[in-house]
Amino acid sequence: QLQLQESGPGLAKPSETLSLTCTVSGGSISSGSFYWGWIRQSPGNGLEWIGSIYKSGKTYYNPSLKSRVTISVDTSKNQFSLNLSSVTAADTAVYYCARREDGYVHFDDWGQGTLVTVSS
Amino acid sequence: QSALTQPASVSGSPGQSITISCTGTTSDVGSYNLVSWYQQHPGKAPKVMIYEVNKRPSGVSNRFSGSKSGNTASLTISGLQTEDEAEYFCCSYAGSSTMPYVFGTGTKVTVL
Numbered sequence: 001q002l003q004l005q006e007s008g009p010g011l012a013k014p015s016e017t018l019s020l021t022c023t024v025s026g027g028s029i030s031s032g033s034f035y036w037g038w039i040r041q042s043p044g045n046g047l048e049w050i051g052s053i054y055k056s057g058k059t060y061y062n063p064s065l066k067s068r069v070t071i072s073v074d075t076s077k078n079q080f081s082l083n084l085s086s087v088t089a090a091d092t093a094v095y096y097c098a099r100r101e102d103g104y105v106h107f108d109d110w111g112q113g114t115l116v117t118v119s120s
Numbered sequence: 121q122s123a124l125t126q127p128a129s130v131s132g133s134p135g136q137s138i139t140i141s142c143t144g145t146t147s148d149v150g151s152y153n154l155v156s157w158y159q160q161h162p163g164k165a166p167k168v169m170i171y172e173v174n175k176r177p178s179g180v181s182n183r184f185s186g187s188k189s190g191n192t193a194s195l196t197i198s199g200l201q202t203e204d205e206a207e208y209f210c211c212s213y214a215g216s217s218t219m220p221y222v223f224g225t226g227t228k229v230t231v232l
Contacts, residue, residue, distance in 0.1 A: 004165075046123050047209060047223035063219060096166070105213040105220070106156035106171035112164060 002026045004097050004111035012091075012118050018084040022097030022111060029078050030055050033102035036080045038071065041113070042093035052100065053080055087118045124149065124210055124224040131230040137198040140227045142210035143191060148222050150191040154213035157186060157195045161206045169208075170195060197229070205231045 008020035022036070029036060037052035051061040053071045061069050065084070073080040084091060094115050098107040125143040132138040142155065149155055157170040168177055170186035173193060183198045193212070197204055210224035 046225055047211075049219070049221040049223075060220075098166075104171065105154045106168055106211070107158075107166075108168055108171075108177065110158075110165040110167070 002099070002109050004099065004109055006095060006097050006111045006114040008114060008116070010115055010117060012087050012116060013120055014088055014118055015086055018082070018087050018091060018116055018118070020082045020095055020097075020114065020116070021079050022081070024078045024080075024099075028075075029073060029080065030075045035060075035100045035102065036073065037098050037100060037107070038082045039096045039098055039107070039110075040093040041096070042090075044090065045093075048093075050082065050084075050095075054102075089118050092116065092118045121147070121214060121219045121222050124212060124222055126208075126210060126224040126227045128225075129228045129230065131232055132197075132200045133232045134200055134202065136200050137196060138200060138229065140195045140197075140208055140210075140229070142193040142195070142212075142224045144193075144212055144222065145191055148212040148214040149188065149193050151215070152213045153188065155186065155188060155193040156211045157184075157193075158209050158211065159204075159206045160209070166209075200231055202231050205229055 003025045005023045012018045035052040038050040041047045053059045068085045070083040094113040096113045097111045099109040153173045158166040160166040169184045173188045174186040185196045209226040214222045
């Protein structure tokens with residue numbers, strides 16, 4: 001059974017870069033045709049898609065976050081990562097990693113989420 | 121792109137049926153049969169219950185069903201059970217040119 005697990009610091013300082021990793025177990029990032037993505041949930045903005053990456057490294061980003069987001073994949077570690085730069089309090093949220101199968105638009109597997117607070 | 125509108129809360133007694141609405145616009149729900157519904161228990165990962173408006177993934181109870189009319193999608197839970205108490209949110213595809221996904225505001229389902 002596929003499992004996704006987010007990890008990373010729970011606290012980030014304003015203007016710094018938020019970095020999270022999603023470790024995939026029970027399946028390989030390299031197999032099949034899947035997009036691996038990040039979604040966040042905050043009290044102010046609800047759920048928001050951040051971006052996705054394909055195993056080839058092709059990325060797709062939320063236009064409103066594109067200038068600050070980088071998503072990368074490390075197939076050797078079966079992980080993909082999120083970097084969000086120049087964070088502010090508005091970036092405080094629970095961050096989820098999730099999987100979407102090519103040809104579909106729903107997310108069929110999610111991690112449990114990790115809370116990241118932006119505060120000095 | 122604005123969030124899809126859901127009622128904040130819906131409640132029902134065991135065995136009853138409830139319906140959760142998800143209202144969007146002609147740019148998302150109204151244009152695509154690509155609405156999905158997710159169930160989330162506190163502290164747990166969201167789980168897809170319905171995709172493409174009315175399709176159930178393998179393993180999801182047939183007590184869960186989805187439909188759509190115009191700009192509003194709906195999730196119906198029949199034969200309500202205590203384990204159905206959770207947060208539910210919808211998501212619609214909104215086209216690939218700008219923001220492909222728009223999510224609902226979420227609905228807390230309480231089993232009385």
